[in-house]
Amino acid sequence: MAQNISEITRRSRIASIDQAVLTNDQKNSILASISEALQTHKETIFAANQKDLDEAIETNLSAPLLGRLKFDEDKLSTVCDGIEQLIALADPVGETLLATELAEGLDLYRVSCPIGVIGVIFESRPDALVQISTLCLKSGNAVLLKGGSEAKYTNRALTDIIRKASLAAGGPEGWIHLLESHADVNALLDCDKDVDLLIPRGSNEFVQYIMANTQIPVLGHADGVCHTYIDSDVDFDMAIKVVIDAKTQYVSVCNATETILLNKNLSGQFVDTLIARLQEVGVTVYGDARIAEAYNVEEISEWHHEYLDMAVSVGYVDDLEAAIRHINMYGSGHTDAILTTDEDKARIFMARVDSGNVYWNCSTRFSDGFRYGFGAEVGVSTSKIHARGPVGLAGLSTYKYKLFGSGNTVDSFATGKCKFTHKPLNQSCPW
Amino acid sequence: MAQNISEITRRSRIASIDQAVLTNDQKNSILASISEALQTHKETIFAANQKDLDEAIETNLSAPLLGRLKFDEDKLSTVCDGIEQLIALADPVGETLLATELAEGLDLYRVSCPIGVIGVIFESRPDALVQISTLCLKSGNAVLLKGGSEAKYTNRALTDIIRKASLAAGGPEGWIHLLESHADVNALLDCDKDVDLLIPRGSNEFVQYIMANTQIPVLGHADGVCHTYIDSDVDFDMAIKVVIDAKTQYVSVCNATETILLNKNLSGQFVDTLIARLQEVGVTVYGDARIAEAYNVEEISEWHHEYLDMAVSVGYVDDLEAAIRHINMYGSGHTDAILTTDEDKARIFMARVDSGNVYWNCSTRFSDGFRYGFGAEVGVSTSKIHARGPVGLAGLSTYKYKLFGSGNTVDSFATGKCKFTHKPLNQSCPW
Numbered sequence: 001m002a003q004n005i006s007e008i009t010r011r012s013r014i015a016s017i018d019q020a021v022l023t024n025d026q027k028n029s030i031l032a033s034i035s036e037a038l039q040t041h042k043e044t045i046f047a048a049n050q051k052d053l054d055e056a057i058e059t060n061l062s063a064p065l066l067g068r069l070k071f072d073e074d075k076l077s078t079v080c081d082g083i084e085q086l087i088a089l090a091d092p093v094g095e096t097l098l099a100t101e102l103a104e105g106l107d108l109y110r111v112s113c114p115i116g117v118i119g120v121i122f123e124s125r126p127d128a129l130v131q132i133s134t135l136c137l138k139s140g141n142a143v144l145l146k147g148g149s150e151a152k153y154t155n156r157a158l159t160d161i162i163r164k165a166s167l168a169a170g171g172p173e174g175w176i177h178l179l180e181s182h183a184d185v186n187a188l189l190d191c192d193k194d195v196d197l198l199i200p201r202g203s204n205e206f207v208q209y210i211m212a213n214t215q216i217p218v219l220g221h222a223d224g225v226c227h228t229y230i231d232s233d234v235d236f237d238m239a240i241k242v243v244i245d246a247k248t249q250y251v252s253v254c255n256a257t258e259t260i261l262l263n264k265n266l267s268g269q270f271v272d273t274l275i276a277r278l279q280e281v282g283v284t285v286y287g288d289a290r291i292a293e294a295y296n297v298e299e300i301s302e303w304h305h306e307y308l309d310m311a312v313s314v315g316y317v318d319d320l321e322a323a324i325r326h327i328n329m330y331g332s333g334h335t336d337a338i339l340t341t342d343e344d345k346a347r348i349f350m351a352r353v354d355s356g357n358v359y360w361n362c363s364t365r366f367s368d369g370f371r372y373g374f375g376a377e378v379g380v381s382t383s384k385i386h387a388r389g390p391v392g393l394a395g396l397s398t399y400k401y402k403l404f405g406s407g408n409t410v411d412s413f414a415t416g417k418c419k420f421t422h423k424p425l426n427q428s429c430p431w
Numbered sequence: 432m433a434q435n436i437s438e439i440t441r442r443s444r445i446a447s448i449d450q451a452v453l454t455n456d457q458k459n460s461i462l463a464s465i466s467e468a469l470q471t472h473k474e475t476i477f478a479a480n481q482k483d484l485d486e487a488i489e490t491n492l493s494a495p496l497l498g499r500l501k502f503d504e505d506k507l508s509t510v511c512d513g514i515e516q517l518i519a520l521a522d523p524v525g526e527t528l529l530a531t532e533l534a535e536g537l538d539l540y541r542v543s544c545p546i547g548v549i550g551v552i553f554e555s556r557p558d559a560l561v562q563i564s565t566l567c568l569k570s571g572n573a574v575l576l577k578g579g580s581e582a583k584y585t586n587r588a589l590t591d592i593i594r595k596a597s598l599a600a601g602g603p604e605g606w607i608h609l610l611e612s613h614a615d616v617n618a619l620l621d622c623d624k625d626v627d628l629l630i631p632r633g634s635n636e637f638v639q640y641i642m643a644n645t646q647i648p649v650l651g652h653a654d655g656v657c658h659t660y661i662d663s664d665v666d667f668d669m670a671i672k673v674v675i676d677a678k679t680q681y682v683s684v685c686n687a688t689e690t691i692l693l694n695k696n697l698s699g700q701f702v703d704t705l706i707a708r709l710q711e712v713g714v715t716v717y718g719d720a721r722i723a724e725a726y727n728v729e730e731i732s733e734w735h736h737e738y739l740d741m742a743v744s745v746g747y748v749d750d751l752e753a754a755i756r757h758i759n760m761y762g763s764g765h766t767d768a769i770l771t772t773d774e775d776k777a778r779i780f781m782a783r784v785d786s787g788n789v790y791w792n793c794s795t796r797f798s799d800g801f802r803y804g805f806g807a808e809v810g811v812s813t814s815k816i817h818a819r820g821p822v823g824l825a826g827l828s829t830y831k832y833k834l835f836g837s838g839n840t841v842d843s844f845a846t847g848k849c850k851f852t853h854k855p856l857n858q859s860c861p862w
Contacts, residue, residue, distance in 0.1 A: 013759075016785075017755075017759060017783050017785060020782060020783065020785070021779075021782045098825075100803070102797070102802060102804065106793060106797075110820075115815050115816070116785065196815045196816065197815075197816055211646060212646070215642060215643070217648065217814070217816040219816075235838070238838035241838060241840060242836075242838055242839070242840060245840035245841055245842050249841045249842045328444075328448060347862045348452075350862075351451060351452045351862075352448055352451065352452060354448060354451070354547065355831065356832060357831065357834065358831055358832070358833055358834070359833075359834040359836060360833075360834070360835050361835075361836040361837055361838055362834060362836025362837070362838065362840075363836075363839060363840050363841050365840075365841035366533070366537075366834060366836075366841060367832070367834075371533060371841075371844075371851065372533065372832070373531050373533065373539075373851070373853035383648070384547060384627045384628075384829045385546070385627065385628055385648040385650075385816065385817045385829065386816045386817035386829075388829055388830060388831060388832070389831070389832045390832075394529075398815045398817075398819055399819055400788065400789055400819060400820070401787060401789070401798070401803070401819070401820045401821075402781050402790075402791075403788065403789070403790040403791070403797060404792075404793075405673075405790060405791055405793025405797075406793075407666070407669035407672060407673055407793065408673070408793040408794060408797070409672060409675075409676035409677075409680065409793075409794050409796075410680045410681075410796035410797060410802075411676050411680045413802070414680065420802065420804070422804035431778045431781075431782075
């Protein structure tokens with residue numbers, strides 16, 4: 001049965017206004033109540049999850065997908081740990097970002113505030129529902145969630161528990177809502193008046209589809225073609241250790257390295273070892289013409305290629321500038337690393353590579369909200385507008401300007417009776 | 432002759448990478464060189480402007496539009512003052528926004544950086560070209576400009592002078608480019624790979640057209656339906672002074688008040704005076720049923736109405752909450768003010784009104800980049816994503832994450848060999 005989505009988003013908008021004035025203590029006590037309820041009602045969640053798993057087994061879902069769908073004691077404990085972390089984080093709302101005396105008796109403050117209503121469309125993992133909704137709660141945003149249909153029973157159970165626990169702890173009505181069908185999502189795309197931001201997670205095609213079919217701003221990433229550039233001045237052992245991690249630690253994710261760029265002056269012996277190590281651990285190497293010939297591997301047809309698998313593109317570049325040009329041309333602005341002992345080269349690389357995350361001497365796999373200390377993330381943004389990289393509480397906030405006057409008119413400035421002082425104020429917004 | 436816009440945006444992208452590494456001193460010396468060149472070549476500019484004015488007079492352009500088109504000593508002096516202000520402002524690029532030790536030997540910094548390539552489509556004022564391009568230069572962004580066709584000679588002269596002065600002072604090639612036709616703008620809308628942000632300034636219809644026809648993020652505002660709410664606890668003289676300013680100081684702009692909301696407990700005598708004063712200064716009053724009847728004025732048909740003229744909607748609301756609901760329902764999220772002596776009511780109003788600029792006891796006309804001390808603005812954003820309110824240097828910046836490692840792998844954390852510390856670092860990013 002189709003839901004009346006424009007009516008629901010209108011209610012979300014109203015809830016978001018109430019959420020905007022919740023204090024940090026109020027939000028933390030709602031979060032604590034949610035964590036407690038999830039543990040109290042865990043058997044309900046596990047039973048709902050079993051129904052999803054039974055159906056998934058009947059439809060021959062693959063083992064990795066079954067693993068992602070499963071919501072057990074371990075997943076419960078992980079999401080509850082995540083909630084504890086969120087409680088410990090500072091309130092992202094109400095922070096004074098700028099304070100200026102515009103003139104005598106006229107003080108301006110830029111103050112962080114929630115965005116409002118956020119729609120998140122995510123994949124099969126039901127634990128993501130808890131992470132996303134609690135991030136939205138702590139940042140003061142109402143959220144409309146659409147999870148994978150294979151997790152529908154679990155998602156319903158989780159949403160129901162979160163909603164009731166939140167109400168019991170004094171949270172506003174209607175800040176969390178679960179969408180259930182593709183028709184609901186399509187209807188959501190038209191609600192640009194009451195939805196401020198969409199965060200689609202999933203395949204490249206899916207994200208592109210959302211972007212092409214809505215006027216609501218979309219945050220997220222279409223793909224992750226991450227690079228690791230190995231400079232000629234490098235610690236060989238470190239380089240091999242880091243590259244193997246960046247490529248193989250978990251291959252089906254957006255921050256895994258998909259292209260290894262080699263400085264042309266690297267020793268043949270080092271490159272021999274690198275290729276051998278990659279192949280030893282099961283990575284299929286695709287090369288530029290020189291690599292393809294030297295190591296008898298298949299030649300690359302296209303550099304902008306996201307394998308999400310045990311495979312990698314390897315090619316030579318003439319120098320640092322060529323590496324930077326290559327990454328800015330063929331990358332996706334996600335995460336790119338330089339491995340070098342030369343600080344100057346690292347500095348130039350990190351300044352000129354136009355990506356959300358630029359690394360020196362470490363694995364591209366670190367670009368993740370948990371690893372960055374953000375508690376969790378609603379996604380990784382490769383957009384350059386609003387939020388970049390892993391998006392946690394800060395990326396779910398915006399700001400408003402608060403101006404405190406004493407009867408000031410613009411005319412009195414236009415006629416020269418008053419003068420702007422534009423003096424920085426060393427104080428926070430009074431409220 | 433149509434320009435090859437995708438080739439031009441590609442060159443802008445390349446220029447933007449060079450701009451990203453300019454130091455503040457370099458940018459300031461380019462700005463000083465531009466200011467000097469504008470003054471040295473002022474006769475060239477004035478002559479070009481005369482050609483535009485001659486053509487405009489032939490085509491019977493209205494007097495206010497002729498005033499906007501004119502570029503004379505006064506306008507020159509204003510834009511050069513603006514450049515001086517920009518030079519005095521801190522570099523928006525390279526600011527450390529977050530610093531965290533993720534683990535031993537693994538430091539994360541969130542550092543501000545330019546957005547990249549920005550397209551600005553603006554109205555007839557040629558002085559806007561100087562303001563926008565110098566804001567983009569100081570914030571490290573390449574800019575594609577399309578001004579009003581009635582200012583084409585002036586815009587060409589200004590762009591030419593800015594480009595040459597910038598090159599002479601060591602600025603990168605290709606960071607500023609003038610588009611000349613509607614066909615150029617339409618081609619620009621398709622360049623989502625090389626253009627990061629569009630800022631259209633102009634009519635509601637025009638902005639809506641841009642938003643509907645591009646996948647590039649759009650910053651700006653469609654309309655400005657600003658409100659002034661007069662509470663029952665208010666200083667009457669102050670309220671009348673501020674409302675008259677908010678409505679009449681300059682009527683054709685987005686931050687002029689279009690709706691006055693009156694608390695129903697305001698004295699009849701005050702409302703009599705207010706309406707009389709508005710009508711005295713030439714404002715046509717439209718009222719809700721009660722106002723329409725009491726003052727024999729026309730009744731409002733629609734609350735979301737931007738007059739941009741000497742006209743205003745006036746209506747009663749039951750209380751503060753009703754005023755907030757009205758503004759959140761019918762406003763455009765631009766600028767809304769409360770006039771009251773009651774601090775609690777002001778606090779609630781400013782927390783719950785979901786607009787980019789919320790004011791206490793002053794005129795809505797203050798929401799402007801110059802008045803906010805931003806030097807100038809590229810526009811006022813009513814979007815909630817990325818930048819809100821007047822958009823100056825900060826709104827033209829984004830950030831990237833820089834991660835400084837020492838050979839760190841994610842595997843060493845996954846296997847428990849290393850532990851995340853997530854310790855705040857009390858230091859700026861080293862470079």
